[in-house]
Amino acid sequence: MKTELMSANYAASRAVVSARVEVVAAYPITPATTVPEQIALLNEQGIYKGQFIRVESEHSAMFACIGASSTGARAFTATSSNGLLLMDEGLHWAAAARLPIVLNNVNRSVSPSWNIHVTHDDSYSKRDTGWIQFYVASVDELYHTIIQSFKLAEDERVLMPVMVNSDGFVLSHTVSPYDHLEPEEVDKFLPPYTPPHWVMDPENPVSHGNIVFPEHYSEFRNMMHEGTKNALPVYTEIEKEYKKLFGKYFGGPIDCYKCDDADVVFTSQGSMGAEAKDAIDELREEGYKAGNARMRMIRPFPVDKIRELGSKVKAFASFDRGVSYGFGGPVANDIRSTMYHMKHRPMIKSYIGGLGGRDMAIPDIKAVILDTFKAVESGELGPEETWNDLKD
């Protein structure tokens, strides 16, 4: 292991080399662009030894990954925003075909208006595809989560594709240190991919993607659901092993900070969760019992962990950097429904903000948490969701 200084996109392309990916197919879009650029460079330099398909669209990128994974190769792609949306048909396809493809989505706002900065609407809109979804908060976490994601996706109990989300620009273009592993080191953790279910092979001809009638369709869909849900316990095993081998641990599906005795827990996805730790420290100094729950995984939704947290707190201040239009904060509403059947139901405040890359600095996060403390005091939920920092 060796510490390197790089942006998240550069590190992601190094993770592809470390994980011995066999096929990459990707198409440029800001802010993901430097991922395919770097993979091309590493490929031409002979450092990335797999195939790189310079496809003509993101739709083709995902389907080239589908073709490669169906033929037993470890496959990877990266994209953002409109690129992810163009992949939609393939995202559903990859999940239902149970192909362990890994995708780095560099979160970016969806058009119009054109905006290349971070909003989580792109990946939020893919929550129901079956893809496992991670959100990371640092370059180091992105690099290692990509490597872990192959192991998770390829596990026979899971066999579902994984999307690792990283905030556009905040992470993608910001240089910071990460601990690099050579492929030979990763070999101890990640064996070559051998499809346990089906593969395109003339020696053993099978057909895949067939027509299935109503008598059997539900059963296949149920297996997808179970596969995605299995990602929670399997990821726990994976993290344990990873920690033992490389000393790296990022906090499980929810990375909790000072939550044990907290009255109010702030939840968020992505890089904001790192910032929030400092906000919590300041609030603690000011006498507020606040905690930080960084949601690393939102599909499958970490139901048990949220219930455990929820059983102890007075309120969640749940922040979404994206919107389910007409309903509100996607993760906030998932937390609400997770808690509905519990005896103790804490107040769940929903905040929406940081859209289009608008800054969410420590004072902004503190203000959100203090607003929730106020609501707890008054006993009034207030608005269904609060748009943070909204101008008139």
Added chain:
Amino acid sequence: MVTTKEIPLKEYVLKGNAACAGCQDMVALRHAHKALEGDVIQVVPACCTSVVQSLWPKSGLAVPILNTAFMASAATASGVKAALKAKGNDHTMVMVWAGDGGTFDIGLQALSGALERRTDFLYICYNNQVYSNTGTQRSSATPLHAQTTTTWFGKTEPEKMLDMIIAAHEPVYQFTANTSYPRDLFDKFKKAQEFEGPKFGHIFLPCPQAWNYPVEKGVEIGKLGVETGYWIQWERVGDEFTLGKHSKRFQDPEKRKPIDEFLKMQGRFSHLYRPKRNDKKIREIEDFIQHRWDMLIRTFT
């Protein structure tokens, strides 16, 4: 040309698949796979072929089949080929088998991309000139004046000259074929195996369902397609063009059978003869046929 006796007996199109009676697609697949002899991975987008061979839990073909999304077959094939390469397999043929809708229309971009990247694969467009799978809607391969369920009174535009678009990508080998000449079709698949790089085959394929003719007349209609000059058999290795021996004599318009012989057999053109022959519209079809010949010969020779 291969003799019938020389064609392998092994069948790759298995019994009990869901094709309609008289389906010419099965004739094409049958001879293609006899030529390729099994070392092939076939990619199939949404189309008739995806339905007929893939009724789970059965498999209709004795080769590995990767069914994929309608517009994604060439991209999917690129991924399959890359995976084979990554694994050091340089012998297995990757073949797309797509309809005209999946090729002329929705899949054209992915196809263009894969050809430009010089993907080592064989892309087959079996052209029944309509969206048969979804019940006979027009495609951009539907001929002028043909009736479909989205052109109830006949299509108002002639078909796209896809072969020109493909040729502009300079595949290593490009051919047209016709299921009425299965030995010629067999030979072209055999030949395709010899070339590394992008290869494209365009197969004319009468469809009794969509064209509305008696199921036993498929071969006859396919032949009339050639004998009226409507369909042209040719191949091109690099930029070396050869007019097919079945089409050669019909380059001369004088030698062609009247187009009525081809049109009259098909329900989709019946409105051209009711209540009486529509001379103007039939003339337009004839003009398009000549235009296609002129374009082809002018471009390739």
